[in-house]
Amino acid sequence: EVLSYDPYSETGIDKAEMHKANWDKLVLEPKQLLYAAIDVFYLFHLYDKIKHEEQSLSYKVDIKALRCALDFQRNGFAVDMDKLTELYSSNNKKIREINLPINANSYKQVRPYIGSDQSNDLGLARLAIMGNEKAANVRQTRKLLKLNSFLNKFDTPDGRIYGYFAPSARSGRFTCNNQNLEQLPRKSKGVFGVKEDRRLVFSDYPQLELRTIATITGDPVLCKLLRNGEDPHNYVADFTFGSDFTPDHRQVTKTENFNLLYGGGAGMLQSILLADANIWLELEEIQALIKKWKRLFKGIAQWQQEGIKAYKKGQLWQTPFGRKYMGILMTDHLNIKNQGFGAEIAKLAMIYMHDDIKALESKLCNFIHDSYIAETPNDPEISTKVATVMGEAMMEAWTEACKMVRIRDIPMHTEVAIGSNWGDIEKGIYDKKLTFNA
Template identity: 25%
Template sequence: MRKTITIIDTFGFLFRSYYALPPLKSKDGFPTGLLTGFMNFIANIGKDFQTDYLVFALDSKGDTFRNELFDQYKANRQEVPEDLLRQLPIAIEWVEKMGFKTASKVGFEADDIIASIAFDAKQKDLEVRIVSHDKDLYQLIDDDTIYLFDPIKKSIINEDKCIEKFGVTPKQFTDYQALIGDSADNIPGVKGIGAKTAEALIKEFGTLDNIYNNLENIEKARWKTLLETGKEMAFISKQLVTLKVDCHAIEEIEHFELPKENPILKIADTLIEFDLNRIIDRVNKEGLNYKTQIPKKVESFQFETILLNEKNRLFEVISSIKEDSFVAFDTETTDIDANNAKIVGFSFAYDDKKAYYVPISHFYLGVLEQISLEDAKEALKLLNNFKLIAQNFKYDYQIIKNNFDLEMNIYADTMLMSWLIDPSSKIGLDFVAQKYFNHTMIAFKDIVKKGENFSSVEIEKAALYASEDAIITYKLYFKLLELFKEEKLEHLLELGKSLEFEFTKVLANMEANGVKIDIKILEELKVKNASYIQSLTKEIYTQAQCEFNINSPKQLGEILFDKLSLKASKKTKSGYSTNEMVLQSLYEEHNIVPLLLNYREAYKLQSTYIEPLLQLALQTNDNRIYTSFLQTGTATGRLSSKNPNLQNIPVKSEAGAQIRSAFIPKEGYSLVGIDYSQIELRLLAHFSNDEALVEAFNNNLDIHRQTAVKIFGEEQADSKRAIAKSINFGLLYGMGSRKLADTLKIDPKEAKGYIQAYFEAFKSVKDYLKSIEDFILQNCYVETLLKRRRVFDFDSANGMQKAAFLREGVNTKFQGSAADLIKLSMLKIWEKYKNNNDIKMLLQIHDELIFEVKNERIDEITNDLVNIMENIVKLNIPLKVSKNVGKSWQELK
């Protein structure tokens, strides 16, 4: 197997580490945030990634060849914070004291050192991991051998990520940078050429040379003029951004092996001086994760992979499984999209010694014997009699249902079990295998070639990969059982069994149903909105008295705050902030600001909703689109959706309403919307037992008007209802007087008075909200109605983060409990109507469920849905829902 060298972009990593962590200090006041992040990184070598060799690339002092080429290179670099400068040389000193190797050369930057080592390592047939997220290094990416690794996000940046982010390949990246320049390094590029233009030019012509060889073929006159004017700087910029690959070699590779002695304990005395005792304690207790060679599977994880590609042997093994056994199960397919995926094989394990792989549809020259679809279905039926355990069962359930028209049972989902223990933690199988078993799983990319799918993998390799999934899922189930017991969380496991595991089938069913789109409406809206964007663009240019890239925060900031002299918030290293909050604060200051806000909304609608939804609808014969619901997508427990995300379509805008009007029922059916009414306020009444709130809900009074009566009196109640509504909901989201003042556009003092009056009227509420915060501070978690937990890490939080944790905790109490209620309702409705074609559950949007119901049965079914949802649990106050019927989603509002 190919060995790996890891190259650290040292200054880049340390700078990012400094900004990623809170401003920690030692007892004597010396800053230690950067040092803490650095030592955590060292401690995690072998956990976050495996490597055989490692080197820290450093900048050399003084100018480089780039300064000779362009004397303004890096001339605008901002001063580095003093706290960072104090820690930087200490971290560099520690590198060598710990026994790691560094690399640098006078006249060259660390990026050149990285590029040269990567180039040399590639010639030596090494895999190269570059620890950095610096875009200047994207040009080095070669998916087969060289990739970046972001140490903060713990994610790999490969060719796909490069294309996704910039629209060009790594090989095109220097040409792309030559056009757009780099403000951070003061590389000019071609003045007036932005990212989108550069992307378009590179896509059309491929290289910088080819662009200039085809100037006469460039249709846009402005682009042609800009390129002609900026030609000299384009080619100078290309030289500036192109990294050298001949300034450093790794002739004696063994020198770059990881230190034989424990590097952290080697500088333990120094770490104690900086009060970094925790890292020493951790290493003494747990040791380090890395080894000098590619890690072997730990002894406890040795297992036998058995290929079952002969019918008689397959059924012989299944028949030997004892009744009532736990069986871990996993599928291998051609696609991550369950709607399009074809099954290739499946694996299973019923002890921690052996795992089995059943190949079904591998396809390559010389493929071994496989199990037929008919026999595979019979085998699956037999496995369905055992206690099936899966990691992300929803996917496997969909695959088996779509490929075999067979519904698999679920006993436990290890992904959901991990999420129930801590909904904020990573729950992927690769991560938990490393976390709990110190085991690095076989990477998908290592066995599936780029552009191919699992069906092309040799069966013997596939068996190893697939059986590993099954055996780890099996072991993980029992490991998580131990954790539930150790942490006294058995009630959460019971919640998994009673709700969360089976609920995966509800979501799978909804995803399979999809929702119909009226493509004519979207096509008309696309044209209309594009025209609106164009007119807004012209008006914005008129107000700005020049043309610029409106989607560039940097260029927009320069227009607003340099050219138009509007009052700016603090300027950061990346330029002025132009986010929505900033623009809203400038709303009355200049005519350009409302235009910009309208432009952003229209642009987002076009690019995020109108065009993608239309494209998806046109891909299916019946114009239905199919979203994916994520059960573990939020820490509060609310569902989220993706591909496409249907939960964030703007509610208040006219265009948002038009988009929802394109969601329609099929012929002979109507859409029915059932929405929990003021659910979070009802939960506040239930939990707090506030007399006034409980009375209002028990008497079916308008809670917002009642609040207005309590605060402003009967005479002003109607006129002040909107203010009361903002207060009611704001308190559940941790809104203070300043935020309320901004929302209502009133004086903070007046807002403070409103909140005080609210708490005087609803006396128990303030104490109850305070009790939630006290509980969180004491226990570091909050519980929902069904006792689901959201965990908070206060140990490593600064003051602002702690305050945010408390706000999120209060919000989770109510939003998470509302999520509990709607999931309970969805499960009960699905269990009752899952085989009934007169009703299909289509969407869940926070507190609302949307169904497609046959016209002849609307009254009967709708009344039953209302009854189920209003009586799903017994609270101190009644649950109420609103019901609406229409021929589009918008008509349900």
């Protein structure tokens, strides 16, 4: 794409074939040698084409964020071994109580047992909602087994888990290899905690994707809601279902608000509601909800149409900090612009806070898209200072980043909590909480 031609195909080399080739043998074939030579020869041509990007804000932020990550990833994330053992044992007890007579992970055994060939997670969820208890038990057992497989990886000699972070997603979001600290199961959060002589400091950006889409599109309804401090999920639930909406109604609209931003269809929304919220709606119902949503957020709907046109024409888009991209799918083309902006804000905040946290005898130990976890000594003065550094860095990054977009006055706030266990903190159990506004 960058060179505007494919040097491999011009020499008759199939890249897919080369990826499957055996590179361990002592004597490589002529095609393999040519493939390797092309990689080296054209590297200089490629650099000449892209070296100007070293001056882009996106690249500069990525490099600084990567340097922070190379430092903090060595810290690891503390595991409370007692909590881990307790959760592992509890999961095993539940598995024994369910007492499946089959292997839950064998579709050949599951299908005759549940009386259906719909044995994937969505199929099991649908059957469970329809009253198929066997399907519900298979699904629950699979989840427990999967969670325990994660917990096994958390049992390490030094009581900490480690990952390798890099801003390598197409959107510029950080990814994490080895132990994937960015995709830890929700139900495992309670196993991450520190001993009495240490404290955790946690914060995240609330509703970041809704706030960034407001700054990019200028949607009048969403901008007004956020400026007035109203909850967009409650507002959409009221608009869609009426003032007597239920918790399930709010869950539906919350799922809508985050998953319709990028032009997703009724089938996708139906699957997400089923998998994540155990809510089943017929496609006709969901299509009606989508129409209402688009009538409400006309500014976002118009932006989506602009993105679809650009995608069909093969036009590059870019994030507010200048990361150029071409989406593989139409939904990617929309998604990357907004999620990319959120990633740029989050990385900028990490850059602002990293060195100041280190200076306080403390350390970042995890960074999950738009949230941060630091570890400090159990000294209220130090942990409060770290919480202040974190909160102020997040607000400063939001304010600075908003100078790069159309709408610059969307407010942001965050709460920074100090406690001993990540799961407890997210449940509202903590020593202290500080609030910051921008």
